[in-house]
Amino acid sequence: MLQNFFFPHLDPSHLRNRRSFLSLFTSYADRTNAAQRSTEIMVRSYPNIVITGTPGTGKSTHSSLLVSTYSPPSSGSSSSSHPLRQIDVGMLVKKEGFYTEYLEEWQSYEVNEDQLLDHLEPLTGTKAPEPLDSDEFDQQDLERAKSLGEDAEERGGLVLDWHTCDVWPERWVDLVVVLRCDHGVLWQRLEKRGYTLKKIQENNEAEIMGVVADDARSSYPAEAVVELQSQESGDVEENVERIIQWIHAWRQARGLE
Ligand SMILES: Nc1ncnc2c1ncn2[C@@H]1O[C@H](COP(=O)(O)OP(=O)(O)OP(=O)(O)O)[C@@H](O)[C@H]1O
Structure with a gap:
Protein backbone atom coordinates (compact mmCIF):
# COMPACT_ATOMS: atom_id res chain seq x y z
CA MET A 1 0.00 0.00 0.00
CA LEU A 2 1.20 3.47 -0.82
CA GLN A 3 2.13 5.36 2.27
CA ASN A 4 1.78 9.09 1.96
CA PHE A 5 4.21 10.67 4.32
CA PHE A 6 4.09 14.34 4.93
CA PHE A 7 7.55 14.37 6.39
CA PRO A 8 9.76 14.87 3.33
CA HIS A 9 10.77 11.44 2.22
CA LEU A 10 10.43 9.62 -1.03
CA ASP A 11 11.15 5.99 -1.51
CA PRO A 12 11.81 4.85 -5.10
CA SER A 13 10.04 1.60 -4.24
CA HIS A 14 6.89 3.73 -4.60
CA LEU A 15 7.11 2.73 -8.23
CA ARG A 16 6.68 -0.90 -7.40
CA ASN A 17 4.32 -0.62 -4.43
CA ARG A 18 2.07 2.14 -5.66
CA ARG A 19 -1.60 1.51 -5.15
CA SER A 20 -3.63 1.94 -8.30
CA PHE A 21 -4.74 5.55 -8.71
CA LEU A 22 -7.78 4.28 -10.52
CA SER A 23 -9.00 2.25 -7.58
CA LEU A 24 -8.56 5.21 -5.25
CA PHE A 25 -10.41 7.47 -7.63
CA THR A 26 -13.25 5.04 -8.17
CA SER A 27 -13.97 4.51 -4.51
CA TYR A 28 -13.71 8.21 -3.74
CA ALA A 29 -15.82 9.17 -6.74
CA ASP A 30 -18.52 6.72 -5.68
CA ARG A 31 -18.78 8.35 -2.30
CA THR A 32 -18.74 11.93 -3.55
CA ASN A 33 -21.12 11.25 -6.43
CA ALA A 34 -23.66 10.01 -3.91
CA ALA A 35 -23.21 13.19 -1.89
CA GLN A 36 -23.49 15.39 -4.98
CA ARG A 37 -26.79 13.92 -6.09
CA SER A 38 -28.49 15.73 -3.23
CA THR A 39 -26.81 19.09 -3.85
CA GLU A 40 -26.26 21.38 -6.79
CA ILE A 41 -23.04 20.60 -8.66
CA MET A 42 -20.38 23.18 -7.97
CA VAL A 43 -18.45 24.67 -10.88
CA ARG A 44 -15.12 26.36 -10.21
CA SER A 45 -14.06 29.72 -11.56
CA TYR A 46 -10.30 29.26 -11.03
CA PRO A 47 -8.22 26.23 -12.02
CA ASN A 48 -6.81 23.87 -9.41
CA ILE A 49 -3.07 23.42 -9.79
CA VAL A 50 -0.90 20.67 -8.34
CA ILE A 51 2.68 21.77 -7.63
CA SER A 68 0.85 36.25 -3.95
CA THR A 69 1.49 37.36 -7.55
CA TYR A 70 -1.60 36.22 -9.43
CA SER A 71 -4.49 38.67 -9.67
CA PRO A 72 -7.43 38.45 -12.04
CA PRO A 73 -7.21 41.28 -14.61
CA SER A 74 -10.62 42.70 -13.69
CA SER A 75 -9.19 43.62 -10.30
CA GLY A 76 -6.53 45.92 -11.75
CA SER A 77 -2.81 45.81 -11.13
CA SER A 78 -3.08 47.43 -7.69
CA SER A 79 -5.73 44.94 -6.61
CA SER A 80 -5.34 43.10 -3.35
CA SER A 81 -7.50 40.28 -4.70
CA HIS A 82 -5.55 37.02 -4.66
CA PRO A 83 -8.08 34.27 -5.36
CA LEU A 84 -5.55 31.39 -5.49
CA ARG A 85 -5.01 29.44 -2.26
CA GLN A 86 -1.82 27.60 -1.39
CA ILE A 87 -2.49 24.33 0.40
CA ASP A 88 0.70 23.16 2.07
CA VAL A 89 -0.56 19.61 2.42
CA GLY A 90 2.10 18.49 4.90
CA MET A 91 1.22 21.32 7.25
CA LEU A 92 -2.51 20.81 6.79
CA VAL A 93 -2.24 17.11 7.60
CA LYS A 94 -0.30 17.84 10.75
CA LYS A 95 -2.51 20.73 11.88
CA GLU A 96 -5.79 18.88 11.32
CA GLY A 97 -4.51 15.48 12.47
CA PHE A 98 -5.22 13.79 9.11
CA TYR A 99 -2.93 10.87 9.81
CA THR A 100 -3.32 7.38 11.15
CA GLU A 101 0.02 6.74 12.80
CA TYR A 102 3.56 7.90 13.30
CA LEU A 103 6.12 5.62 11.67
CA GLU A 104 9.29 5.76 13.67
CA GLU A 105 11.37 4.07 10.97
CA TRP A 106 10.60 6.85 8.49
CA GLN A 107 10.16 9.62 11.07
CA SER A 108 6.92 10.26 9.22
CA TYR A 109 3.17 10.19 9.62
CA GLU A 110 0.93 8.00 7.50
CA VAL A 111 -1.70 10.22 5.96
CA ASN A 112 -5.40 9.47 6.26
CA GLU A 113 -6.29 10.22 2.64
CA ASP A 114 -10.06 10.02 3.15
CA GLN A 115 -9.97 12.75 5.79
CA LEU A 116 -7.67 14.88 3.65
CA LEU A 117 -9.84 14.57 0.53
CA ASP A 118 -13.08 15.13 2.43
CA HIS A 119 -11.65 18.30 3.91
CA LEU A 120 -10.54 19.74 0.56
CA GLU A 121 -13.47 18.64 -1.63
CA PRO A 122 -15.74 21.66 -0.84
CA LEU A 123 -12.94 24.05 -1.84
CA THR A 124 -12.27 22.49 -5.24
CA GLY A 125 -15.36 23.65 -7.09
CA THR A 126 -15.81 19.98 -8.03
CA LYS A 127 -16.18 20.58 -11.77
CA ALA A 128 -14.30 22.76 -14.25
CA PRO A 129 -16.43 24.59 -16.82
CA GLU A 130 -15.80 23.31 -20.36
CA PRO A 131 -14.07 25.62 -22.87
CA LEU A 132 -16.41 27.72 -25.05
CA ASP A 133 -15.33 25.85 -28.20
CA SER A 134 -15.85 22.40 -26.69
CA ASP A 135 -18.75 20.13 -27.74
CA GLU A 136 -19.49 19.71 -24.05
CA PHE A 137 -19.70 23.43 -23.33
CA ASP A 138 -22.61 24.13 -20.99
CA GLN A 139 -23.87 27.71 -20.61
CA GLN A 140 -25.38 26.92 -17.20
CA ASP A 141 -22.00 25.80 -15.88
CA LEU A 142 -20.41 29.00 -17.12
CA GLU A 143 -23.11 31.10 -15.45
CA ARG A 144 -22.56 29.20 -12.20
CA ALA A 145 -18.82 29.78 -12.35
CA LYS A 146 -19.29 33.46 -13.24
CA SER A 147 -21.63 34.00 -10.33
CA LEU A 148 -18.97 33.00 -7.80
CA GLY A 149 -17.27 35.79 -5.91
CA GLU A 150 -13.48 35.84 -5.66
CA ASP A 151 -13.76 34.72 -2.06
CA ALA A 152 -16.41 32.02 -2.61
CA GLU A 153 -15.29 28.88 -0.84
CA GLU A 154 -16.02 26.69 -3.88
CA ARG A 155 -14.16 28.91 -6.39
CA GLY A 156 -11.31 26.39 -6.86
CA GLY A 157 -7.94 28.06 -7.36
CA LEU A 158 -6.23 25.56 -5.08
CA VAL A 159 -2.47 25.33 -5.34
CA LEU A 160 -1.84 21.86 -3.93
CA ASP A 161 1.74 21.84 -2.66
CA TRP A 162 2.87 18.29 -1.90
CA HIS A 163 5.44 15.72 -3.01
CA THR A 164 2.69 13.13 -3.50
CA CYS A 165 0.59 13.95 -6.54
CA ASP A 166 -1.38 10.83 -7.41
CA VAL A 167 -3.85 11.10 -4.54
CA TRP A 168 -5.98 13.87 -6.08
CA PRO A 169 -9.07 12.84 -8.07
CA GLU A 170 -8.52 13.64 -11.74
CA ARG A 171 -11.64 15.82 -11.91
CA TRP A 172 -10.13 18.18 -9.33
CA VAL A 173 -6.97 18.79 -11.29
CA ASP A 174 -6.50 21.24 -14.17
CA LEU A 175 -2.70 21.42 -14.24
CA VAL A 176 0.13 19.39 -12.68
CA VAL A 177 3.50 21.12 -12.40
CA VAL A 178 6.36 18.74 -11.64
CA LEU A 179 9.45 20.62 -10.47
CA ARG A 180 12.77 19.06 -11.44
CA CYS A 181 16.22 19.79 -10.13
CA ASP A 182 19.74 18.61 -10.83
CA HIS A 183 20.46 15.99 -8.18
CA GLY A 184 23.73 17.64 -7.12
CA VAL A 185 21.91 20.91 -6.41
CA LEU A 186 19.15 19.03 -4.63
CA TRP A 187 21.71 17.20 -2.47
CA GLN A 188 23.10 20.52 -1.27
CA ARG A 189 19.64 21.90 -0.47
CA LEU A 190 18.73 18.83 1.58
CA GLU A 191 22.10 18.84 3.33
CA LYS A 192 21.47 22.46 4.35
CA ARG A 193 18.24 21.32 5.97
CA GLY A 194 20.19 18.92 8.15
CA TYR A 195 18.59 15.77 6.75
CA THR A 196 20.21 12.44 7.55
CA LEU A 197 22.43 10.92 4.87
CA LYS A 198 19.88 8.12 4.36
CA LYS A 199 17.08 10.60 3.74
CA ILE A 200 19.21 12.69 1.38
CA GLN A 201 20.23 9.59 -0.57
CA GLU A 202 16.65 8.32 -0.88
CA ASN A 203 15.30 11.66 -2.07
CA ASN A 204 18.21 12.08 -4.43
CA GLU A 205 17.66 8.67 -5.94
CA ALA A 206 13.96 9.41 -6.33
CA GLU A 207 14.80 12.62 -8.22
CA ILE A 208 17.26 10.82 -10.49
CA MET A 209 14.69 8.15 -11.26
CA GLY A 210 11.94 10.71 -11.84
CA VAL A 211 9.56 9.03 -9.40
CA VAL A 212 7.23 12.02 -9.00
CA ALA A 213 7.17 12.80 -12.72
CA ASP A 214 6.35 9.17 -13.41
CA ASP A 215 3.52 9.24 -10.85
CA ALA A 216 2.13 12.42 -12.41
CA ARG A 217 2.20 11.04 -15.93
CA SER A 218 0.54 7.79 -14.91
CA SER A 219 -2.21 9.55 -12.95
CA TYR A 220 -3.28 12.49 -15.13
CA PRO A 221 -3.79 13.18 -18.85
CA ALA A 222 -0.49 13.95 -20.62
CA GLU A 223 -1.66 17.44 -21.62
CA ALA A 224 -2.27 18.36 -17.97
CA VAL A 225 1.30 17.58 -16.84
CA VAL A 226 4.28 19.89 -17.29
CA GLU A 227 7.84 19.49 -15.97
CA LEU A 228 9.71 22.68 -15.08
CA GLN A 229 13.32 23.13 -14.00
CA SER A 230 13.87 24.66 -10.55
CA GLN A 231 17.59 25.14 -10.10
CA GLU A 232 18.31 28.85 -9.95
CA SER A 233 16.33 31.61 -8.30
CA GLY A 234 15.52 33.09 -11.74
CA ASP A 235 13.73 29.84 -12.56
CA VAL A 236 11.14 30.52 -9.87
CA GLU A 237 10.02 33.88 -11.34
CA GLU A 238 10.08 32.49 -14.86
CA ASN A 239 8.08 29.38 -13.94
CA VAL A 240 5.52 31.36 -11.94
CA GLU A 241 5.07 33.77 -14.85
CA ARG A 242 4.44 30.81 -17.16
CA ILE A 243 1.86 29.37 -14.79
CA ILE A 244 0.11 32.75 -14.51
CA GLN A 245 -0.08 33.01 -18.30
CA TRP A 246 -1.54 29.51 -18.35
CA ILE A 247 -4.21 30.53 -15.77
CA HIS A 248 -5.22 33.52 -17.91
CA ALA A 249 -5.48 31.27 -20.98
CA TRP A 250 -7.55 28.70 -19.01
CA ARG A 251 -10.00 31.38 -17.88
CA GLN A 252 -10.18 33.11 -21.25
CA ALA A 253 -10.94 29.81 -23.01
CA ARG A 254 -13.93 29.44 -20.67
CA GLY A 255 -15.28 32.97 -20.95
CA LEU A 256 -14.25 33.83 -17.40
CA GLU A 257 -12.02 36.78 -18.32
N1 LIG B 1 14.73 27.48 -8.21
C1 LIG B 1 15.39 27.62 -7.06
N2 LIG B 1 16.60 28.22 -7.06
C2 LIG B 1 17.30 28.38 -5.93
N3 LIG B 1 16.89 27.94 -4.71
C3 LIG B 1 15.68 27.33 -4.65
C4 LIG B 1 14.88 27.15 -5.82
N4 LIG B 1 13.75 26.51 -5.45
C5 LIG B 1 13.85 26.32 -4.13
N5 LIG B 1 14.99 26.81 -3.65
C6 LIG B 1 15.46 26.74 -2.25
O1 LIG B 1 15.49 25.37 -1.91
C7 LIG B 1 15.00 25.16 -0.60
C8 LIG B 1 13.79 24.23 -0.65
O2 LIG B 1 12.72 24.92 -1.27
P1 LIG B 1 11.22 24.60 -0.88
O3 LIG B 1 11.03 24.56 0.60
O4 LIG B 1 10.35 25.53 -1.67
O5 LIG B 1 11.11 23.12 -1.46
P2 LIG B 1 9.91 22.09 -1.32
O6 LIG B 1 9.90 21.31 -2.58
O7 LIG B 1 8.64 22.80 -0.96
O8 LIG B 1 10.38 21.19 -0.12
P3 LIG B 1 9.47 20.20 0.79
O9 LIG B 1 8.88 19.18 -0.09
O10 LIG B 1 10.43 19.60 1.73
O11 LIG B 1 8.45 21.05 1.47
C9 LIG B 1 14.69 26.55 -0.04
O12 LIG B 1 15.79 26.99 0.69
C10 LIG B 1 14.50 27.40 -1.28
O13 LIG B 1 14.84 28.74 -1.06
Whole structure:
Protein backbone atom coordinates (compact mmCIF):
# COMPACT_ATOMS: atom_id res chain seq x y z
CA MET A 1 0.00 0.00 0.00
CA LEU A 2 1.20 3.47 -0.82
CA GLN A 3 2.13 5.36 2.27
CA ASN A 4 1.78 9.09 1.96
CA PHE A 5 4.21 10.67 4.32
CA PHE A 6 4.09 14.34 4.93
CA PHE A 7 7.55 14.37 6.39
CA PRO A 8 9.76 14.87 3.33
CA HIS A 9 10.77 11.44 2.22
CA LEU A 10 10.43 9.62 -1.03
CA ASP A 11 11.15 5.99 -1.51
CA PRO A 12 11.81 4.85 -5.10
CA SER A 13 10.04 1.60 -4.24
CA HIS A 14 6.89 3.73 -4.60
CA LEU A 15 7.11 2.73 -8.23
CA ARG A 16 6.68 -0.90 -7.40
CA ASN A 17 4.32 -0.62 -4.43
CA ARG A 18 2.07 2.14 -5.66
CA ARG A 19 -1.60 1.51 -5.15
CA SER A 20 -3.63 1.94 -8.30
CA PHE A 21 -4.74 5.55 -8.71
CA LEU A 22 -7.78 4.28 -10.52
CA SER A 23 -9.00 2.25 -7.58
CA LEU A 24 -8.56 5.21 -5.25
CA PHE A 25 -10.41 7.47 -7.63
CA THR A 26 -13.25 5.04 -8.17
CA SER A 27 -13.97 4.51 -4.51
CA TYR A 28 -13.71 8.21 -3.74
CA ALA A 29 -15.82 9.17 -6.74
CA ASP A 30 -18.52 6.72 -5.68
CA ARG A 31 -18.78 8.35 -2.30
CA THR A 32 -18.74 11.93 -3.55
CA ASN A 33 -21.12 11.25 -6.43
CA ALA A 34 -23.66 10.01 -3.91
CA ALA A 35 -23.21 13.19 -1.89
CA GLN A 36 -23.49 15.39 -4.98
CA ARG A 37 -26.79 13.92 -6.09
CA SER A 38 -28.49 15.73 -3.23
CA THR A 39 -26.81 19.09 -3.85
CA GLU A 40 -26.26 21.38 -6.79
CA ILE A 41 -23.04 20.60 -8.66
CA MET A 42 -20.38 23.18 -7.97
CA VAL A 43 -18.45 24.67 -10.88
CA ARG A 44 -15.12 26.36 -10.21
CA SER A 45 -14.06 29.72 -11.56
CA TYR A 46 -10.30 29.26 -11.03
CA PRO A 47 -8.22 26.23 -12.02
CA ASN A 48 -6.81 23.87 -9.41
CA ILE A 49 -3.07 23.42 -9.79
CA VAL A 50 -0.90 20.67 -8.34
CA ILE A 51 2.68 21.77 -7.63
CA THR A 52 4.70 18.65 -6.98
CA GLY A 53 8.26 17.33 -7.03
CA THR A 54 10.84 15.63 -4.85
CA PRO A 55 11.29 17.31 -1.44
CA GLY A 56 13.53 20.36 -1.81
CA THR A 57 12.80 21.05 -5.50
CA GLY A 58 10.99 24.27 -4.62
CA LYS A 59 7.27 23.50 -4.34
CA SER A 60 6.58 25.87 -1.44
CA THR A 61 8.75 28.62 -2.93
CA HIS A 62 6.85 28.43 -6.23
CA SER A 63 3.42 28.06 -4.62
CA SER A 64 3.73 31.06 -2.33
CA LEU A 65 5.05 33.31 -5.12
CA LEU A 66 2.24 32.13 -7.40
CA VAL A 67 -0.60 32.89 -4.95
CA SER A 68 0.85 36.25 -3.95
CA THR A 69 1.49 37.36 -7.55
CA TYR A 70 -1.60 36.22 -9.43
CA SER A 71 -4.49 38.67 -9.67
CA PRO A 72 -7.43 38.45 -12.04
CA PRO A 73 -7.21 41.28 -14.61
CA SER A 74 -10.62 42.70 -13.69
CA SER A 75 -9.19 43.62 -10.30
CA GLY A 76 -6.53 45.92 -11.75
CA SER A 77 -2.81 45.81 -11.13
CA SER A 78 -3.08 47.43 -7.69
CA SER A 79 -5.73 44.94 -6.61
CA SER A 80 -5.34 43.10 -3.35
CA SER A 81 -7.50 40.28 -4.70
CA HIS A 82 -5.55 37.02 -4.66
CA PRO A 83 -8.08 34.27 -5.36
CA LEU A 84 -5.55 31.39 -5.49
CA ARG A 85 -5.01 29.44 -2.26
CA GLN A 86 -1.82 27.60 -1.39
CA ILE A 87 -2.49 24.33 0.40
CA ASP A 88 0.70 23.16 2.07
CA VAL A 89 -0.56 19.61 2.42
CA GLY A 90 2.10 18.49 4.90
CA MET A 91 1.22 21.32 7.25
CA LEU A 92 -2.51 20.81 6.79
CA VAL A 93 -2.24 17.11 7.60
CA LYS A 94 -0.30 17.84 10.75
CA LYS A 95 -2.51 20.73 11.88
CA GLU A 96 -5.79 18.88 11.32
CA GLY A 97 -4.51 15.48 12.47
CA PHE A 98 -5.22 13.79 9.11
CA TYR A 99 -2.93 10.87 9.81
CA THR A 100 -3.32 7.38 11.15
CA GLU A 101 0.02 6.74 12.80
CA TYR A 102 3.56 7.90 13.30
CA LEU A 103 6.12 5.62 11.67
CA GLU A 104 9.29 5.76 13.67
CA GLU A 105 11.37 4.07 10.97
CA TRP A 106 10.60 6.85 8.49
CA GLN A 107 10.16 9.62 11.07
CA SER A 108 6.92 10.26 9.22
CA TYR A 109 3.17 10.19 9.62
CA GLU A 110 0.93 8.00 7.50
CA VAL A 111 -1.70 10.22 5.96
CA ASN A 112 -5.40 9.47 6.26
CA GLU A 113 -6.29 10.22 2.64
CA ASP A 114 -10.06 10.02 3.15
CA GLN A 115 -9.97 12.75 5.79
CA LEU A 116 -7.67 14.88 3.65
CA LEU A 117 -9.84 14.57 0.53
CA ASP A 118 -13.08 15.13 2.43
CA HIS A 119 -11.65 18.30 3.91
CA LEU A 120 -10.54 19.74 0.56
CA GLU A 121 -13.47 18.64 -1.63
CA PRO A 122 -15.74 21.66 -0.84
CA LEU A 123 -12.94 24.05 -1.84
CA THR A 124 -12.27 22.49 -5.24
CA GLY A 125 -15.36 23.65 -7.09
CA THR A 126 -15.81 19.98 -8.03
CA LYS A 127 -16.18 20.58 -11.77
CA ALA A 128 -14.30 22.76 -14.25
CA PRO A 129 -16.43 24.59 -16.82
CA GLU A 130 -15.80 23.31 -20.36
CA PRO A 131 -14.07 25.62 -22.87
CA LEU A 132 -16.41 27.72 -25.05
CA ASP A 133 -15.33 25.85 -28.20
CA SER A 134 -15.85 22.40 -26.69
CA ASP A 135 -18.75 20.13 -27.74
CA GLU A 136 -19.49 19.71 -24.05
CA PHE A 137 -19.70 23.43 -23.33
CA ASP A 138 -22.61 24.13 -20.99
CA GLN A 139 -23.87 27.71 -20.61
CA GLN A 140 -25.38 26.92 -17.20
CA ASP A 141 -22.00 25.80 -15.88
CA LEU A 142 -20.41 29.00 -17.12
CA GLU A 143 -23.11 31.10 -15.45
CA ARG A 144 -22.56 29.20 -12.20
CA ALA A 145 -18.82 29.78 -12.35
CA LYS A 146 -19.29 33.46 -13.24
CA SER A 147 -21.63 34.00 -10.33
CA LEU A 148 -18.97 33.00 -7.80
CA GLY A 149 -17.27 35.79 -5.91
CA GLU A 150 -13.48 35.84 -5.66
CA ASP A 151 -13.76 34.72 -2.06
CA ALA A 152 -16.41 32.02 -2.61
CA GLU A 153 -15.29 28.88 -0.84
CA GLU A 154 -16.02 26.69 -3.88
CA ARG A 155 -14.16 28.91 -6.39
CA GLY A 156 -11.31 26.39 -6.86
CA GLY A 157 -7.94 28.06 -7.36
CA LEU A 158 -6.23 25.56 -5.08
CA VAL A 159 -2.47 25.33 -5.34
CA LEU A 160 -1.84 21.86 -3.93
CA ASP A 161 1.74 21.84 -2.66
CA TRP A 162 2.87 18.29 -1.90
CA HIS A 163 5.44 15.72 -3.01
CA THR A 164 2.69 13.13 -3.50
CA CYS A 165 0.59 13.95 -6.54
CA ASP A 166 -1.38 10.83 -7.41
CA VAL A 167 -3.85 11.10 -4.54
CA TRP A 168 -5.98 13.87 -6.08
CA PRO A 169 -9.07 12.84 -8.07
CA GLU A 170 -8.52 13.64 -11.74
CA ARG A 171 -11.64 15.82 -11.91
CA TRP A 172 -10.13 18.18 -9.33
CA VAL A 173 -6.97 18.79 -11.29
CA ASP A 174 -6.50 21.24 -14.17
CA LEU A 175 -2.70 21.42 -14.24
CA VAL A 176 0.13 19.39 -12.68
CA VAL A 177 3.50 21.12 -12.40
CA VAL A 178 6.36 18.74 -11.64
CA LEU A 179 9.45 20.62 -10.47
CA ARG A 180 12.77 19.06 -11.44
CA CYS A 181 16.22 19.79 -10.13
CA ASP A 182 19.74 18.61 -10.83
CA HIS A 183 20.46 15.99 -8.18
CA GLY A 184 23.73 17.64 -7.12
CA VAL A 185 21.91 20.91 -6.41
CA LEU A 186 19.15 19.03 -4.63
CA TRP A 187 21.71 17.20 -2.47
CA GLN A 188 23.10 20.52 -1.27
CA ARG A 189 19.64 21.90 -0.47
CA LEU A 190 18.73 18.83 1.58
CA GLU A 191 22.10 18.84 3.33
CA LYS A 192 21.47 22.46 4.35
CA ARG A 193 18.24 21.32 5.97
CA GLY A 194 20.19 18.92 8.15
CA TYR A 195 18.59 15.77 6.75
CA THR A 196 20.21 12.44 7.55
CA LEU A 197 22.43 10.92 4.87
CA LYS A 198 19.88 8.12 4.36
CA LYS A 199 17.08 10.60 3.74
CA ILE A 200 19.21 12.69 1.38
CA GLN A 201 20.23 9.59 -0.57
CA GLU A 202 16.65 8.32 -0.88
CA ASN A 203 15.30 11.66 -2.07
CA ASN A 204 18.21 12.08 -4.43
CA GLU A 205 17.66 8.67 -5.94
CA ALA A 206 13.96 9.41 -6.33
CA GLU A 207 14.80 12.62 -8.22
CA ILE A 208 17.26 10.82 -10.49
CA MET A 209 14.69 8.15 -11.26
CA GLY A 210 11.94 10.71 -11.84
CA VAL A 211 9.56 9.03 -9.40
CA VAL A 212 7.23 12.02 -9.00
CA ALA A 213 7.17 12.80 -12.72
CA ASP A 214 6.35 9.17 -13.41
CA ASP A 215 3.52 9.24 -10.85
CA ALA A 216 2.13 12.42 -12.41
CA ARG A 217 2.20 11.04 -15.93
CA SER A 218 0.54 7.79 -14.91
CA SER A 219 -2.21 9.55 -12.95
CA TYR A 220 -3.28 12.49 -15.13
CA PRO A 221 -3.79 13.18 -18.85
CA ALA A 222 -0.49 13.95 -20.62
CA GLU A 223 -1.66 17.44 -21.62
CA ALA A 224 -2.27 18.36 -17.97
CA VAL A 225 1.30 17.58 -16.84
CA VAL A 226 4.28 19.89 -17.29
CA GLU A 227 7.84 19.49 -15.97
CA LEU A 228 9.71 22.68 -15.08
CA GLN A 229 13.32 23.13 -14.00
CA SER A 230 13.87 24.66 -10.55
CA GLN A 231 17.59 25.14 -10.10
CA GLU A 232 18.31 28.85 -9.95
CA SER A 233 16.33 31.61 -8.30
CA GLY A 234 15.52 33.09 -11.74
CA ASP A 235 13.73 29.84 -12.56
CA VAL A 236 11.14 30.52 -9.87
CA GLU A 237 10.02 33.88 -11.34
CA GLU A 238 10.08 32.49 -14.86
CA ASN A 239 8.08 29.38 -13.94
CA VAL A 240 5.52 31.36 -11.94
CA GLU A 241 5.07 33.77 -14.85
CA ARG A 242 4.44 30.81 -17.16
CA ILE A 243 1.86 29.37 -14.79
CA ILE A 244 0.11 32.75 -14.51
CA GLN A 245 -0.08 33.01 -18.30
CA TRP A 246 -1.54 29.51 -18.35
CA ILE A 247 -4.21 30.53 -15.77
CA HIS A 248 -5.22 33.52 -17.91
CA ALA A 249 -5.48 31.27 -20.98
CA TRP A 250 -7.55 28.70 -19.01
CA ARG A 251 -10.00 31.38 -17.88
CA GLN A 252 -10.18 33.11 -21.25
CA ALA A 253 -10.94 29.81 -23.01
CA ARG A 254 -13.93 29.44 -20.67
CA GLY A 255 -15.28 32.97 -20.95
CA LEU A 256 -14.25 33.83 -17.40
CA GLU A 257 -12.02 36.78 -18.32
N1 LIG B 1 14.73 27.48 -8.21
C1 LIG B 1 15.39 27.62 -7.06
N2 LIG B 1 16.60 28.22 -7.06
C2 LIG B 1 17.30 28.38 -5.93
N3 LIG B 1 16.89 27.94 -4.71
C3 LIG B 1 15.68 27.33 -4.65
C4 LIG B 1 14.88 27.15 -5.82
N4 LIG B 1 13.75 26.51 -5.45
C5 LIG B 1 13.85 26.32 -4.13
N5 LIG B 1 14.99 26.81 -3.65
C6 LIG B 1 15.46 26.74 -2.25
O1 LIG B 1 15.49 25.37 -1.91
C7 LIG B 1 15.00 25.16 -0.60
C8 LIG B 1 13.79 24.23 -0.65
O2 LIG B 1 12.72 24.92 -1.27
P1 LIG B 1 11.22 24.60 -0.88
O3 LIG B 1 11.03 24.56 0.60
O4 LIG B 1 10.35 25.53 -1.67
O5 LIG B 1 11.11 23.12 -1.46
P2 LIG B 1 9.91 22.09 -1.32
O6 LIG B 1 9.90 21.31 -2.58
O7 LIG B 1 8.64 22.80 -0.96
O8 LIG B 1 10.38 21.19 -0.12
P3 LIG B 1 9.47 20.20 0.79
O9 LIG B 1 8.88 19.18 -0.09
O10 LIG B 1 10.43 19.60 1.73
O11 LIG B 1 8.45 21.05 1.47
C9 LIG B 1 14.69 26.55 -0.04
O12 LIG B 1 15.79 26.99 0.69
C10 LIG B 1 14.50 27.40 -1.28
O13 LIG B 1 14.84 28.74 -1.06
